[in-house]
Amino acid sequence: MPVTFTFGEMLSARSVIGSTLAELGDEYPNLWVLTPDIGATLVEFRDKFPERFVDVGLAEQACVGISAGLAYDGNIPVVSGMLPFLSMRALEQVRTDVCYPNLPVKIIGTHGGLVGNGGSTHYAVEDLALMCALTNMTVTSVGDPLMVGEVIRQSMTMQGPIYIRLAVGKKDRVLYEPGRHEVRIGKGIIAREGTDATIFTHGTTVAQALDAAEALAEEGHSVRVVDMFTLKPIDEELIAQSAAETAGRFVVLEDHLSYGGLATRIADVVADRGIRLTSFERLGIPQVYAGLGEDEQLRDKHGYGLSATIAAVRRAVAAVR
Amino acid sequence: MGRKSLSVTDDRSSVAELEELAFELRQKLLELCGTYEGAVHIGGDLSAADIFTALFHYGLNVDPTDIANPERDRFVLSKGHAAVCMYIAMAMRGFFSYEGIVATYGQLDSAYGMHPCKVQLPGVEASTGSLGHGLPLAVGMALSARHRGEDHRVFTLLGDGETGEGSVWEAVMAARSNRLGNLVAFVDRNRQLMTSFGEERVVFEPYPDKWRAFGWNVVHIDGHDMTQLVAALDALPEPDSDTPTVIIAETVKGKGVDFMERNLAWHAGSLGAADLERALTALNASREKESV
Numbered sequence: 001m002p003v004t005f006t007f008g009e010m011l012s013a014r015s016v017i018g019s020t021l022a023e024l025g026d027e028y029p030n031l032w033v034l035t036p037d038i039g040a041t042l043v044e045f046r047d048k049f050p051e052r053f054v055d056v057g058l059a060e061q062a063c064v065g066i067s068a069g070l071a072y073d074g075n076i077p078v079v080s081g082m083l084p085f086l087s088m089r090a091l092e093q094v095r096t097d098v099c100y101p102n103l104p105v106k107i108i109g110t111h112g113g114l115v116g117n118g119g120s121t122h123y124a125v126e127d128l129a130l131m132c133a134l135t136n137m138t139v140t141s142v143g144d145p146l147m148v149g150e151v152i153r154q155s156m157t158m159q160g161p162i163y164i165r166l167a168v169g170k171k172d173r174v175l176y177e178p179g180r181h182e183v184r185i186g187k188g189i190i191a192r193e194g195t196d197a198t199i200f201t202h203g204t205t206v207a208q209a210l211d212a213a214e215a216l217a218e219e220g221h222s223v224r225v226v227d228m229f230t231l232k233p234i235d236e237e238l239i240a241q242s243a244a245e246t247a248g249r250f251v252v253l254e255d256h257l258s259y260g261g262l263a264t265r266i267a268d269v270v271a272d273r274g275i276r277l278t279s280f281e282r283l284g285i286p287q288v289y290a291g292l293g294e295d296e297q298l299r300d301k302h303g304y305g306l307s308a309t310i311a312a313v314r315r316a317v318a319a320v321r
Numbered sequence: 322m323g324r325k326s327l328s329v330t331d332d333r334s335s336v337a338e339l340e341e342l343a344f345e346l347r348q349k350l351l352e353l354c355g356t357y358e359g360a361v362h363i364g365g366d367l368s369a370a371d372i373f374t375a376l377f378h379y380g381l382n383v384d385p386t387d388i389a390n391p392e393r394d395r396f397v398l399s400k401g402h403a404a405v406c407m408y409i410a411m412a413m414r415g416f417f418s419y420e421g422i423v424a425t426y427g428q429l430d431s432a433y434g435m436h437p438c439k440v441q442l443p444g445v446e447a448s449t450g451s452l453g454h455g456l457p458l459a460v461g462m463a464l465s466a467r468h469r470g471e472d473h474r475v476f477t478l479l480g481d482g483e484t485g486e487g488s489v490w491e492a493v494m495a496a497r498s499n500r501l502g503n504l505v506a507f508v509d510r511n512r513q514l515m516t517s518f519g520e521e522r523v524v525f526e527p528y529p530d531k532w533r534a535f536g537w538n539v540v541h542i543d544g545h546d547m548t549q550l551v552a553a554l555d556a557l558p559e560p561d562s563d564t565p566t567v568i569i570a571e572t573v574k575g576k577g578v579d580f581m582e583r584n585l586a587w588h589a590g591s592l593g594a595a596d597l598e599r600a601l602t603a604l605n606a607s608r609e610k611e612s613v
Binding site: 051052054056057059061062064065066067068069070071072073074075077092093096097100101102 | 395397438439440446447448450451453454456457458459460461462463464465466468487488491492494495498499
C-alpha cells in the first residue's frame with residue numbers, strides 16, 4: 001500500500017524500505033531480499049515473496065557473496081542489514097564479489113553515524129569512506145524517509161551496485177513536501193535556498209542543517225542547505241554553482257568521520273576544479289571512539305550538533321575573501 | 322542423468338579417454354609454465370587437473386558454443402589461483418583456444434590472468450581469486466536455479482586450505498539451510514597450504530566429519546583416480562533433492578611431476594627450458610609408472 005505522509009511528520013524510514021520492497025517485488029519478479037538476521041523491517045516482503053527472501057542468519061560475508069551469485073544469474077538482490085557489519089565484515093565481498101564484476105546488488109541498511117546508542121561496535125562511521133573508495137559503487141545517504149523509497153525504486157534499473165545508508169530509521173522527519181524536489185540519484189537537492197553560505201549535508205543531519213538555517217535566518221543570514229544524498233558520483237555542478245551563488249562559503253556537516261566522507265568528496269571537487277572558496281569548514285565525527293549517548297547528545301559532544309552548526313555558519317558568513 | 326545434453330557433439334568420454342585428457346592437460350600446463358616468465362600456481366593446478374578434466378569432459382552439462390545457455394551447469398572456481406588449469410581444461414573442451422591462452426597469459430589486457438575475471442573472460446562463471454568467496458557465489462546461483470525450477474547443477478572447486486576461511490562455513494550452513502541439493506562442492510584435498518603442510522599448523526581433521534556435521538552429503542575419494550571421480554559424478558543426488566554434496570578429493574600437490582610433488586617450493590613457480598624438459602620427462606615417467 002502506498003505510503004502517504006506529509007511534510008514535517010515523523011515516519012519510520014525502515015517501514016518505507018519494507019513497503020517499497022514489497023511493492024517492487026511485484027514489478028520485478030527477479031528481485032530478492034537477503035538479510036543477516038535483520039529481517040524485522042522486511043516482514044512485508046518476506047510474507048509476500050517467501051521464496052525470494054533469504055535470511056542467512058549471522059553471516060554477513062555469505063549474505064553478500066550469495067547476493068552476488070544471485071546477481072550473476074540475472075537477479076536483482078537487495079541486501080539489508082546493519083551497516084557497521086555490512087560495510088566492514090563483508091567489505092571484501094562487497095568489493096570483490098559485487099563491485100569488481102559490477103553486479104546490481106543493492107546494499108541498504110541502518111546505523112550510519114553515531115545513532116542508536118549501541119556504542120562504537122554499532123556505529124557505522126567509516127562506511128562512506130570505504131564505499132566511496134570502491135570502483136563501480138554508487139553511494140547514497142538518505143535522510144528523508146519518503147526519499148528512501150524513491151532511491152530504492154530508482155536503484156532497480158541501475159546496472160551496478162548501490163549503497164543506501166540510513167540512520168536508525170525508526171523515526172525520521174519528512175523533510176520535503178512530496179513532489180516539490182526532483183529526486184535523482186547523482187543530483188543534490190537544494191533543500192533550502194540561501195545566498196550567504198551553503199551547508200552541504202546528507203542523511204540524518206539534513207534536518208539539523210535545516211533547523212540551523214532557520215535559526216540563522218532570524219539573525220539575518222540567508223543559508224542554503226544542500227542535501228547531497230548521493231556522495232558518489234558527486235554532483236560537481238551543484239558544488240560549483242553553490243560556490244558562485246553563496247559567496248564561496250561552505251560548511252559540510254555529516255554524521256560520519258569528518259575526513260573521508262562528504263567533506264572529503266567536496267574538497268576533492270574544489271581542489272580538482274580550482275573552485276575559489278571564501279571559507280570551508282567540516283563538521284563531523286572526529287577520530288575517536290564516540291562512546292554512549294543519544295544521537296543528539298553525541299553530536300553535541302563531538303562538535304557537530306545544532307549549536308556547533310550554527311556557530312560554524314556564523315564563522316563562515318563573517319569570512320571575507 | 323536424465324537431463325538433456327546441451328552440446329550435441331558431447332559423447333561423454335570414457336575413463337581411459339579422461340585419463341588421456343588429464344595427461345594432456347598436465348602437459349599443456351607445464352608447457353605454458355615453460356613459456357610464461359612469471360610464476361604459475363603449478364602445485365595446486367596439478368593437484369586439481371584430474372578434477373578439472375572430470376568436470377569439463379564428463380560432469381558438467383555445458384555447451385562451449387553457447388556459454389549463456391540458462392540450462393547449463395555452472396562452475397565457480399573458488400580456488401581462483403588454479404585459473405590457468407581451468408582455462409586449459411576449458412580450451413580442451415572447446416571454450417577457448419589453447420594457443421590464445423599461451424600467447425597472452427598474464428600479458429597486458431589479456432583475458433587470461435592469474436585469477437579468473439568474468440568481465441575480461443565471459444566464458445567463466447565468476448570473478449574469483451580471493452579465497453573463501455566461491456562457495457557463497459555458488460549458493461546464490463543454486464538458489465536462483467532452484468527458484469526458477471531449473472534442473473541444472475552448480476559446481477564449485479575449493480582448495481582444502483581455503484576452507485580455513487570462515488566465509489566458507491557460513492556458506493556451508495546457508496546451503497544446508499536452503500536445502501540446495503543442486504549444489505556440488507569439490508574440495509581439492511592436497512593437504513598443503515602455501516607455506517605449510519596440512520595438520521602441521523592448521524588442523525583440518527577430522528575433515529569429512531566436519532562437512533558431515535554441517536549436514537552435507539559427503540563423498541570421499543581419491544582425486545587422481547578417474548574411475549572414482551566419474552563414479553562420484555554419476556552418483557550425485559538429483560538436483561531437486563535436499564542435501565548439498567561435497568566431494569572431498571584426496572590429491573597430491575604437484576601431482577605427476579615427482580620433484581614438485583609434496584614440495585612447498587612448488588606452490589607457484591616458473592619453468593626454464595631445462596626444468597620444462599625435466600618436468601615433462603617426469604610426467605611421462607609418472608604415467609608409465611601408473612599404467613603398470
